[in-house]
Amino acid sequence: MLTTVATRADADCLARRMVEQRLAACAQVSAIDSVYRWQGAVQAEGEFRILFKTTAARWPALERALRAGHPYELPAIVxxxxxxxxxxxxxxxxAECAPAEDAGHTKMR
Known part of the structure; x- marks a missing residue:
């Protein structure tokens, strides 16, 4: 699953929060250049893409958490x-996306 935000601070905050809540096993942040149409005008801006590694079972909770904490009016959550x-x-x-009481703690990247 992925989303984009305007600042590194927002990206780091969302990434850490989703991993801490066990909604994602890992979140990778990358700087990107985006070109898009918004409110009738073509925009070109730098953004940060966050790639979340999660499970199908955790998708609904991760989507809700991202929508609740996302700074954009219309976030791309894909x-x-x-x-x-x-x-x-x-x-x-x-294992990393399982509720804390069920989780194994094998470390891999």
């Missing part, structure tokens, strides 16, 4: 399906 993943990595994502 789920990208994962058809395949290294099994050990997929297991780590599932």
């Amino acid at each position: 789920a990208l399906p994962c058809s395949e993943a290294l099994p050990a990595f997929a297991a780590w994502v599932h």
Whole structure:
């Protein structure tokens, strides 16, 4: 799942909050250049993309949390399906996104 924000501080805040809440196993922040149409005008601005590694089961809660804490009027919150993943990595994502009382704590990146 991914979203974009205008500042590094907003990106870091959302990334940390979603991982701390176990809604994502990992969040990666990248600086990007965006060109888009907004309110009738073409805009070109730098943004920060946050890629969240999560599970299908955690998507609804992650979406709600992002909408509640997102600084944009209309945030891009997009789920990208994962058809395949290294099994050990997929297991780590599932363990890290599980509620705290159910979570395993294997460290992988």
